[in-house]
Amino acid sequence: MSGDIILIGLAGVLSSAAPIIFGVVGETISERAGVINLSMNGMILLTAMGGFAVSLATGSLILGFLAGAAIGALVALIVAFASITIKASQVAVGFVLALLCRDLSYFLGNPIMGEAGPRLPSASIPMLKDLPVIGALFFRQDLMTWLSFILILAAWFFIFRTRPGLVLRGIGEKPAAAYVRGANVNRLRYLYTVLGGAIAGLAGPIFSLSVKAGWKGTISGLDGIGWIVLAITIFGGWNPFKAAFGAYLFAFLQWLGLVLQPALPGLPSQVLQVAPFPLMILSLLLVNIGNAEWVELSLAHLPPRARRSISRLLRAMNATPPAALGTPFAKD
Amino acid sequence: MRDSRPNRTLLQIGAIALALLFTTFVLLAAKAPPLAAYLNLGLGALGSWEVISNVLVSWVPLLLVTSGLLLTFTVGLWNIGIEGQITVGAIFSTWAFRLLLGSGMAPGLVILAAFLAGMLGGALWAMLAGALKTFGGVNEIFGGLGLNFVATALNLWLIFGPWKRPGVASMSGTVPFDPSLWLPTLNPQSRLSPIAVGIAVAAILVVYGMLRGTYFGLRLKAVGKNPRAAFLLGIPTWQYMMASFALCGLFAGLAGAVQVASVYHRLIPSISSGYGYMGLMVAMLVNYKAAIAAPVALFFAALNVGSIQLPIVLQLDSSLAGVLQGTLVLVVLLAQGARTRMLKKEGL
Numbered sequence: 001m002s003g004d005i006i007l008i009g010l011a012g013v014l015s016s017a018a019p020i021i022f023g024v025v026g027e028t029i030s031e032r033a034g035v036i037n038l039s040m041n042g043m044i045l046l047t048a049m050g051g052f053a054v055s056l057a058t059g060s061l062i063l064g065f066l067a068g069a070a071i072g073a074l075v076a077l078i079v080a081f082a083s084i085t086i087k088a089s090q091v092a093v094g095f096v097l098a099l100l101c102r103d104l105s106y107f108l109g110n111p112i113m114g115e116a117g118p119r120l121p122s123a124s125i126p127m128l129k130d131l132p133v134i135g136a137l138f139f140r141q142d143l144m145t146w147l148s149f150i151l152i153l154a155a156w157f158f159i160f161r162t163r164p165g166l167v168l169r170g171i172g173e174k175p176a177a178a179y180v181r182g183a184n185v186n187r188l189r190y191l192y193t194v195l196g197g198a199i200a201g202l203a204g205p206i207f208s209l210s211v212k213a214g215w216k217g218t219i220s221g222l223d224g225i226g227w228i229v230l231a232i233t234i235f236g237g238w239n240p241f242k243a244a245f246g247a248y249l250f251a252f253l254q255w256l257g258l259v260l261q262p263a264l265p266g267l268p269s270q271v272l273q274v275a276p277f278p279l280m281i282l283s284l285l286l287v288n289i290g291n292a293e294w295v296e297l298s299l300a301h302l303p304p305r306a307r308r309s310i311s312r313l314l315r316a317m318n319a320t321p322p323a324a325l326g327t328p329f330a331k332d
Numbered sequence: 333m334r335d336s337r338p339n340r341t342l343l344q345i346g347a348i349a350l351a352l353l354f355t356t357f358v359l360l361a362a363k364a365p366p367l368a369a370y371l372n373l374g375l376g377a378l379g380s381w382e383v384i385s386n387v388l389v390s391w392v393p394l395l396l397v398t399s400g401l402l403l404t405f406t407v408g409l410w411n412i413g414i415e416g417q418i419t420v421g422a423i424f425s426t427w428a429f430r431l432l433l434g435s436g437m438a439p440g441l442v443i444l445a446a447f448l449a450g451m452l453g454g455a456l457w458a459m460l461a462g463a464l465k466t467f468g469g470v471n472e473i474f475g476g477l478g479l480n481f482v483a484t485a486l487n488l489w490l491i492f493g494p495w496k497r498p499g500v501a502s503m504s505g506t507v508p509f510d511p512s513l514w515l516p517t518l519n520p521q522s523r524l525s526p527i528a529v530g531i532a533v534a535a536i537l538v539v540y541g542m543l544r545g546t547y548f549g550l551r552l553k554a555v556g557k558n559p560r561a562a563f564l565l566g567i568p569t570w571q572y573m574m575a576s577f578a579l580c581g582l583f584a585g586l587a588g589a590v591q592v593a594s595v596y597h598r599l600i601p602s603i604s605s606g607y608g609y610m611g612l613m614v615a616m617l618v619n620y621k622a623a624i625a626a627p628v629a630l631f632f633a634a635l636n637v638g639s640i641q642l643p644i645v646l647q648l649d650s651s652l653a654g655v656l657q658g659t660l661v662l663v664v665l666l667a668q669g670a671r672t673r674m675l676k677k678e679g680l
Contacts, residue, residue: 038473078662088669091410091473092616096665099609100658106651108362217649227477234474271492274485281464281478288469 017251023229026200033192038094041226042101047204049109072201172322290314377638397611400583413476414608416483421585424453454585462577505600515594
């Protein structure tokens, strides 16, 4: 394999990770505020179908993306209403929405299945695109891929370096304390859940208008992406940088699967497509195992030096969820 | 006294009405005639003895997984890995069939062995999710989801690799078993097996009895209500969680084995057919109570089978059944939540 092909492949990894990054950052914001939006899998399908349908009907890419964001926000609003106002189980409502939105997208998308529609053009930057290596990697991408880079930085800066970001973390970690300090916990949770939904809602149109252009119903290959988004959110420890790393790793592994396909003729392509999942489980195991009680107990039997280095290693990989994740907040 | 029955019935009727209203809007949005769609849905489920028997064929695996899920929900676990447990159950039972195919064993015994193998496979796969949760701190939702994908990959690999049809490997699955190894059906044309129906009915009765009248069921409920308190009262919490995972996987594996032994007579790529996720919806809709799980599962199975002819007659996608089911569960979840809130506010 020549260097050029690898370079084009890696550039493809960056752009195919873009929708996953939008999904993961949206979910991270929502979960930072304390609300799990489990509807992601159906929501991405519905926004992919809806965004494509709107673009097809209006001929406008922008309206397609806006439609995706609006659908994402609406689905998130249902999750927020159920969990914050009604205090129903977030997981149950999110799961049902994941299935309902999936079936809705297949049902409503049936008439436009397989139609050729608008597609986001790549936006090469004249001079920079000819730079060796980084020209091909970064400067021949489309607009949404660039926005995905900016989104990672912006989300990280917002969460960890600004005053509202501090409040956001507060309402997810210690809502009572945030409330005492003047934050309107439930209103902010609504805001961030809906905002997270709108950001994640762009993931669908990025697929249907760019990465996997078009709407192909059940064979769109999008069913399952939303569950991966949820797993990467945990893998990323609710930090946009680590989450982006997870998204790129996932996209890289999928690309590797495709590249390795010809070398392993006995293996159906679907098997290599799911290759990242065992890795995902393993990584979830690694980031969580430090929280398990038996690990602490068995570490106590080790000599102090070994214990210290192992627990340091575990802590480095460890990710602890926002303390109030999934729990409703009441003023009293 | 607001928890009286008429009130709850009203809520259920209201939920069905709302779900129908929303689905009608969806149909209108798709420029489809709502009445014709519902009529076809009904005819597709009840229009002939053939489709009625198909509804029962679909009811069996759905009721089996719902039975299992009632146990994991009781202990407070979200066994979303149920799809994978059905798949691995089907794989194990196919494996048993293949091993014993030429052994000269009596067909009845081979089928029995395949059922046991399916139960074992489902239970093992469920316990894997349970072990990840208990010893690895991996949330059962994400561990389970990952394992679903792994099970699908394993299934595809077997169908296209080691177990492929001689000559061509295809999406149509493995070589069908000899008809002598098929679970006996009502008549030669039907896929409905009275034995399979009997197993499913037995399963829900066992779970109902277990949760209502046994010490084990009581302890499961205690762990589900408050694991810490249950632990302090001397209930080995994680062992009970593992046991509920194993039992649920056992039912799911049995569902997989039934699909292999009596419906498809071979292993196919989409062997779980989404019954696991649908079972989760049924369990939520019945508010995790075993008493009305059987009729609700029958209703869901009817919607599923009824929707099959929508694409042929009205050029509508069969996912309409899922839209109706999903809306129904969503409305009921929201209504139940709102009702609980109102009762709390009134201090009841």
